[in-house]
Amino acid sequence: MNKLAGRPDDKAGAMLTGLAPLVSSNxxxxxxxxxxxxxxxxxxxxxxxxxxxxxxILQGIWPACPLPADADDGYAKRGAWLLDRGLGLWDVYAAxxxxxxxxxxxxxxxxxxxxxxxxxxxxxxxxxxxxSFRHSRHTSQLGVPVYKLPSTSPANASWSFQRKLDAWREVxxxxxxx
Numbered sequence: 001m002n003k004l005a006g007r008p009d010d011k012a013g014a015m016l017t018g019l020a021p022l023v024s025s026n027x028x029x030x031x032x033x034x035x036x037x038x039x040x041x042x043x044x045x046x047x048x049x050x051x052x053x054x055x056x057i058l059q060g061i062w063p064a065c066p067l068p069a070d071a072d073d074g075y076a077k078r079g080a081w082l083l084d085r086g087l088g089l090w091d092v093y094a095a096x097x098x099x100x101x102x103x104x105x106x107x108x109x110x111x112x113x114x115x116x117x118x119x120x121x122x123x124x125x126x127x128x129x130x131x132s133f134r135h136s137r138h139t140s141q142l143g144v145p146v147y148k149l150p151s152t153s154p155a156n157a158s159w160s161f162q163r164k165l166d167a168w169r170e171v172x173x174x175x176x177x178x
Contacts, residue, residue, distance in 0.1 A: 013099040015108070016041060018091050021117060022079050027088035028123045028177055032114070032139065034131035035093040037101035037153075045075045046089050049101070051154035053161055054128070058082065060165045061178045086177045088119065092127075092135045102155060103131035114139060123175050126168075128152055147171050 019036055033046070040048040047054035055078065059067045062085065068077035082089065096109040114125075124144050127133035129151030140146045150159045150167050159167075172178035 013097045013105075013107075015095055015097055017095045018093060018112070019044065019046060021088065021090040021112075022046060022082065023088035023090065023117055023119060024083045025119070026083065026086055026121055027119045028086035028121050029126055029172065029175055030088045030090065030114075030117070030119065030122060030124075031126045031128055031149075032132045032135075033089070033091045033128045034103050035091050035096055035098065035106060035109070039101070043075075047152065049154065052152050053154075053164055054152040056161070057152055057165050057168050058085075058087075061169050061172055086121070088117075090114065090117070092132050103129070103153075106131070111135065111138075115142060124171065126171055129156065 016035075019040070023030065036046065037049050037052070040046060042048075055067060055070075065081070065085075067081055068074045070078070090112060092112060092114070093106065093109045094112040097107040098105045122142070122144055124147060125139045125142065126147045126149050127136060127139070128149055130148070133148040136146050136148065149171065150156060150164045152164060156164075169178055
């Protein structure tokens with residue numbers, strides 16, 4: 001559950017806690033977002049906003065393997081689906097203050113210890129958007145290629161869905177998992 005701290009009159013909002021990593025010993029590409037949006041925190045699910053392109057992009061990369069529907073235990077099945085493809089998810093920030101869901105509103109961020117993850121097959125790190133990629137100097141120290149991918153957020157309207165899909169697919173193909 002979320003740990004809420006701070007004063008209600010705090011202009012940057014209460015301290016929010018992010019989600020646990022979704023990884024396995026087979027994770028080859030770790031996808032790093034910045035921090036979960038308000039809906040993702042409320043539902044305790046990565047990329048829970050229906051207008052976020054994240055899950056649609058993954059479905060576009062693997063069209064022959066349908067994603068489980070987002071109902072009942074659908075999120076757990078989506079997580080297993082993602083892990084089965086050698087992907088993992090986490091965010092660069094463990095906690096922060098933020099009103100709303102925009103990265104530009106993040107304040108007092110606490111960075112996750114990404115190096116602490118035990119990922120023996122890690123072949124690459126893919127940053128989902130610019131805010132996440134700001135931490136690439138740290139993730140590049142893990143000794144694997146690091147990529148900046150276009151944000152799947154609905155706020156990234158300057159990129160079409162197809163352009164986002166093509167950029168994401170290119171990284172996965174490069175590492176032999178698509």
